[in-house]
């Protein structure tokens with residue numbers, strides 16, 4: 001099926017992220033978030049009252065605080081009243097909602113943010129609570145264990161091996177060494193098995209962080225940004241929740257989302273992939289048919305910093321920032337959610353030459 | 354490397370526990386009751402595939418499925434992962450393998466754990482069988498784990514099953530516990546620390562000058578950080594109130610009592626607290642009150658009248 005072209009042009013015009021850190025005890029969630037909100041507003045010269053729609057992504061389970069997104073709104077300036085929405089997901093899905101809001105003509109600009117503090121709890125345990133509550137969650141399989149099952153499937157299928165996974169981890173952290181926001185930068189030992197076949201180096205760091213972007217339509221985008229990152233297409237898809245039903249070596253939902261986003265119409269030069277585990281990059285490269293000439297995760301990706309609920313939005317932001325800087329003409333951005341790449345979002349961003 | 358937490362930021366353990374009580378549909382009820390009776394059931398889709406564990410709707414076509422079949426308690430590992438350090442609540446206390454097992458007769462795999470001496474004893478394709486829990490209640494944990502098994506797949510076909518058992522399980526209680534170390538951040542730490550010295554600390558917005566108490570580090574109107582600490586109170590004015598007539602569980606306060614919004618002197622918005630030391634039907638807007646601290650209390654137990662004349666309406670109307 002041919003992708004549908006959007007009714008109006010919408011672009012990412014500004015992006016900011018925090019320095020991601022293992023813990024930020026001195027900061028409440030709003031204190032963590034506020035600086036990045038100010039950065040994107042300052043970059044565009046917009047005030048809160050100029051923003052047509054605000055949308056955020058976060059999860060109360062991370063920090064153990066009920067309705068934490070309402071407190072985070074203090075950092076936005078929600079009085080006089082604003083048009084606002086929240087998704088209990090990565091901020092990438094908040095960006096999707098904001099994009100739809102602009103496409104339908106209900107807003108000209110949107111502020112999107114995502115944040116997560118993983119340091120107060122045990123994120124491996126916390127993420128078990130998103131699993132099927134009848135057959136799976138009572139066993140408490142943690143996020144690393146489920147990713148390790150996927151990694152072993154890939155090894156059994158001959159799609160990768162442990163040295164290849166180590167090479168992905170090393171390449172990512174080398175790339176992260178030039179990213180001042182990343183949490184884990186430069187070479188580090190692969191370490192012991194956390195859950196075999198995944199070693200510490202194959203797994204993302206646990207940390208706290210936030211990110212924000214501003215979207216704008218048409219000429220408004222051109223006024224706010226010298227080289228807007230135009231969203232040429234965006235789509236997200238989901239697969240069966242039961243792991244035993246899925247082929248863990250493949251990601252048909254990513255492939256379908258990419259097809260619907262128009263990713264296969266022309267080659268991309270950059271791909272920011274949300275692959276918290278090295279093995280997941282193997283799956284995504286295959287699903288997205290990325291050649292060796294594509295720059296994959298020049299930011300270091302989620303292996304450099306994985307603030308849960310912001311890491312996917314950061315992929316969109318990093319891809320957009322490369323377009324803004326003129327380092328990319330056509331970039332693919334991907335975000336994931338759920339165990340073993342259950343849900344996947346793909347966007348294609350382009351700069352005008 | 355973790356940055357050392359600054360010394361004036363408070364931290365405390367926070368435990369979130371919840372017993373999720375869930376009802377089961379006919380298919381899940383049959384499956385979990387079956388486990389209690391050492392019978393493993395799956396469902397057959399319209400396309401002929403047998404799904405174990407069973408679901409009520411075909412994940413491909415979304416068609417409702419009710420065709421129950423019995424599969425074998427033996428199967429084949431389709432993939433695995435060795436867990437050297439079991440976490441709390443995981444099925445085994447010693448190192449084990451996570452496994453996806455395709456039971457003989459099934460077309461999909463079940464997630465569970467395998468009791469094996471070490472990673473060298475596990476491989477994809479190995480044969481395993483269910484080890485049943487001694488006490489079974491109708492839950493996925495009725496399967497204690499899988500264990501290695503020498504027998505080959507006999508190719509026995511799944512047998513039709515009515516799904517009917519005596520005393521069917523119709524619901525599950527899934528207890529969950531998550532442990533956190535809660536830190537309220539810089540602004541609220543200062544507020545809580547101030548209270549322990551019986552002082553109420555707010556923060557002033559540099560833009561609109563409003564003093565927030567308790568402070569959260571941001572002005573929700575201006576969307577900017579608040580930094581300047583301001584001590585407010587101790588006395589304040591009742592801006593509005595209600596009379597509570599129903600006794601709360603675990604609360605040792607005689608009803609009726611008054612719960613009020615109190616604008617502490619110098620604060621830009623009202624706190625709430627209980628009013629004591631005055632009959633409930635004599636509390637009024639404008640009443641001047643002061644905090645009463647209990648011995649060792651971390652916050653005011655209640656507020657009582659100061660004896661001053663009532664505040665003029667114009668002095669607190671903006672704070673209602």
Ligand SMILES: [Zn+2]
Pocket residue numbers: 558559560561562563572573574575576
């Ligand atoms: Zn203000």
